[in-house]
Amino acid sequence: MGKAAPGCLPGARSPILPPMTRPLYHDPYQPLTFAASVVDVQGQEVALAATAFYPESGGQSSDVGLLRWPGSEARVTHARKDKATGTVWHRVDGELPPVGAEVTGEVDPGPRWRHTQRHSAEHLLAQAFRRVNPAFEVASVNMTGPECTIDFLGDPGEADIRAAEALLRETLGRDELTLETPIVPEAELVNYPLRRESKVGGQVRLVMFRGSDGDFFDVSACGGTHVPGAAMCAPVVILRTERVRGGQVRVVFMAGEEASEYLSGVYQSARTLAQEFSAPVDKLPERVAALRADLSAARADADALRARLAAQLVAAASAEGTPPLRLLTLDNAALLAPVLTAVPAGEVLAAVGPGGRCGVASAHPDVKAGDVLRAALAVTGGKGGGKPDLAQGSTADEGGFLEAVRQVL
Incomplete structure (x- = not known):
């Protein structure tokens, strides 16, 4: 008799689905090192009974890291969730642990922290836009790179964009908003000021940033990872806007450490340029405007001479x-x-x-x-x-x- 495929019994008419993976990634204080057993292996993917690896979803990238077991280890390059079973599959580069093995998972903290800052900033920035104008609803988001995007309905203009950025900057500067993540029955969602309607039913995980005065700043149904305090994703910087399909306005932003590194790099470049122009950094726009006027005049003279x-x-x-x-x-x-x-x-x-x-x-x-x-x-x-x-x-x-x-x- 031939060997049964993973997850199947000899003579079975359909595969037995692996059990649901217990998620450990929702708790912001959960250690990034955990122990779990291997429940299934398919191709280069491993399913665990529990995992702290966040699976890619909701515009947020998956975690990466290591799996270790007696005598070996392998790199986890991606994690995904099977929506039908709730199983989280870990793509492994190299040797695979056998079914039943006890493994130690280690989530890389750097990427996790960056992803967490990006996702939290997306919630808070979307709420800031909504407070500027309720018509500014989120159509889609992407947080898979340092430059994150939110596509808005309602056609926000430049004044609206700067107002939302200023509102969020002021809010984060107060360092009062803390994270709460209750799981509530679908019927109780009416008791919460959801920014947008929940796309899931049953037991719904809420991500709420609440101030010390008890008021909610933002409440959303979400399964992503988030910072314990809203100020931990600061600064949130809008880089540019683009008009995209359907008349939507795409806001490109950076958050947290990535935004700080970006701003530091921009300042260093501006300081170098200011030194070359013999001007202080804060006077650089005026100096550039004067040089552009000189250049325009020189071009006009050159055209006349030619x-x-x-x-x-x-x-x-x-x-x-x-x-x-x-x-x-x-x-x-x-x-x-x-x-x-x-x-x-x-x-x-x-x-x-x-x-x-x-x-x-x-x-x-x-x-x-x-x-x-x-x-x-x-x-x-x-x-x-x-x-x-x-x-x-x-x-x-x-x-x-x-x-x-x-x-x-």
């Missing part, structure tokens, strides 16, 4: 044939456009510059610049096009382009 030089170059080139044709070889490709726009009335002008940049301009009623350019490039190789009065492109034969134009005309 236009004057182009007119002189065109005037110095003699016209030949009928229709009158002027040919120019340029030593600066930036002069191509101003030269072409300086073509005299009733004439045709062709020019070529460094890198094969070329063009034809026509102020003659019977000559179409685009047609002439394409015909010349058919001889010399290259590509380009344009309108009847001006066409530009690039050629593979700088030396032969002007002669090709002469032959076309």
